Amino acid sequence: MGLTGIFLILFLVVHVGLNACIFATIFNEDDHGQMFNKAAHFMGxxxxxxxxxxxxxxGIFLHIIQGLMLEFQNRGKRSVKYEVSFGNRGSKWYSRSMGLLGTILLIFFIIHWKQFWIPSRFTGVEETTIDGKQMHDLFSLMKETFAEPWVVIVYVLACISLAYHLLHGFQSAFRTIGVRNNRYLKLVNGLGVGFSIIVPLLFALMPVSMYFGWVN
Amino acid sequence: MEHYTMNLKLKVWRQKNAKSSGGFESYDVSNISSEMSFLEMFDVLNERLIREGKEPIAFDHDCREGICGMCSMYINGKAHGPWQGTTTCQLHMRAFKDGDTIVVEPWRANAFPVIKDLMVDRTAFDRIIQAGGYISVNTGNAVDANAIPIEKDKADSSFAAAACIGCGACVAACKNSSAMLFVSAKVSHLALLPQGAPERKTRVLDMIAQMDKEGFGSCTNTGACEAVCPKEISLTNIARLNGEYLTAGLTVDK
Structure with a gap:
């Protein structure tokens, strides 16, 4: 769980980094999403x-299988529940709700793959020519997809789930692999909180800024 | 602290034996002194129940000074009650106010089946200890205490882990009924000392295998165990256990 989690955290860095290329249009009026399309073309x-x-x-498949197994096996370990629950007095709600947060993310991924990954790999995306090279115009696909308010809301909600999933998952993954040195643990915890806020916030800004036309 | 007496309503889990289903029963207790311990309050109630010809409430206790790990009540939704770093026997009635309703439940975990009322079977912990919580020593005269040099920090960490009394509050509080804090305390206690070195790798593998066999859940690092531990065993021990387990799993010879 921890190892696949760290692997997926590394993937998020790549994903958010490449997608952030859409913001190039803010700084360069002549970009028109070219930087993002070129980056996506390289990846594809x-x-x-x-x-x-x-x-x-x-990695993601293993993480899902491990997560579901962990959740369902653990649920079966206490057949008679408590009359008064311990609640938030000893642990954070998001630490106890990783299964739920993960399931929300899985549902989101299915929507996300259907909207972007499947067209880009299989069913086809409109093409554009940049520097004499033909490539998928994913930037336009993004603009088209995020013109729908419900899509933007779903993406923002998924980013909130991701933030809380990471807030527990980041530090928990490192504990799972045995990191316990006080100095590094503080670093990991600090890094984890920062990562859990910055990465989902950047992701959430993408559909929001496209919807409001900040990125063009 | 000012002394006062109180009248309370107790809602206690009653269960005839391991096979019966059990349920809550309410009791009104009056004139309870704020200086009584929580278990003394139960003694008062039990004496009354005996006088009335009723079955007294069965609960585990032994030393009543917070070191044996026998008392095990889940009070108002928290293992060992409202005070931090305190066992049920060391919890005093001044933690409550006149007119309070107190809900008392046994530890809930399939690995800790209820024997009767508030008593649970915690022999699973004994079997985990038997699986690896020992060291090899030469017989004969006891070795001089200072014969083996030990780094001060390690000795302190080992001592802090050894403070675990095996009460099972960690299992009771964990949403997964995981025994990782207990096992991590026992493994850390010995792994940090040179005396624990001969069985260091097999110990962690065997104790975790036994823990899984006993039906405890898996750790998801929520931290509820650390919050209720009467001996304030740190979550750091779980990270150490994970590290020990990974290293042992990759490098053990058998």
Whole structure:
């Protein structure tokens, strides 16, 4: 669980980094999403990211299977429940709700894959020519998809789930692999809180800024 | 602290034996001194029940000074009651006010089946200890206490882990009924000392295997165990256990 979690955290860095290329349009009026399209084209055409993509799906699949097994096996360990529950006095609600947060994320991923990954890999996306090269115009697909308010709301909710999932998951993953040195634990915890806020916030800003036309 | 007496309503789990289903029963207790311990309050109630010809409430207790790990009540939704770092026997009635309703339940975990009323079977912990909580020593005269040098920090951490009294509050509080804080305390206690070195790898593997066999859940690092531990065993021990387990799993010879 911890190892696949750390692997997926690393993937998020790549994903958020590449997607953040859409913000290039804010700083350069002539960009028109070209930087993002070029980055996406590199990821789709180069064999290294394609190979890593297989690893990513293995990782995410393992994380889901491990998570579901953990949740259901653990649920079966207390047949008679308490009359008065311990509640939030000893642990955070999001630490106890990783299964729920993960399930929300899984449902979101299915929507997300259907909207972007499947068209880009299988069913086809409109093409554009940048620097004489033909490539998918994913930037336009994003603009089109995020014109719908319900899609933006779903994405923002998923980002909130991701933030809380990471808030527990980041530090928990490191505990699972045995990190306990006080100095590093403080670093990991601090890094975890920062990561859990910054990455989901950047992700959430993407549909929001497209919807409000901040990115064009 | 000012002394006062109180009248309370107790809602206690009653269960005839391991096979019966059990349920809550309410009792009114009056004139309880704020200086009584929680278990003394139960003694008062039990004496009354005996006088009335009723079955007294069965509960575990032994030393009543917070070191044996026998008392095990889940009071108002918290293992060992409202005070931090305190066992049920060391919890005093001044933690409550006149007119309070107190709900008392046994530890709830399938690995800790109820024997009767508030008593649970915690022999699973004994079997985990038997699986690896020992060290190899030469027989003969006891070795001089200072014959083996031990780094002060390690000795302190080991001592802090050894403070675990095996009461099972960690299991009771954990949403997964996991025994990881207990096992991590026992493994850490010995792994930090040179005396624990001969069985260091097999100990952690065997104790975790036994823990799984006993039907405890898996740890998800929520921290509820640390919050209720009467001996304030740190969650750091769980990270150490994970590290020990990973290293042992990868490098053990058998």
């Amino acid at each position: 055409s180069n064999w290294v990211p394609r190979l890593l993509e297989i690893g990513l799906f293995v």
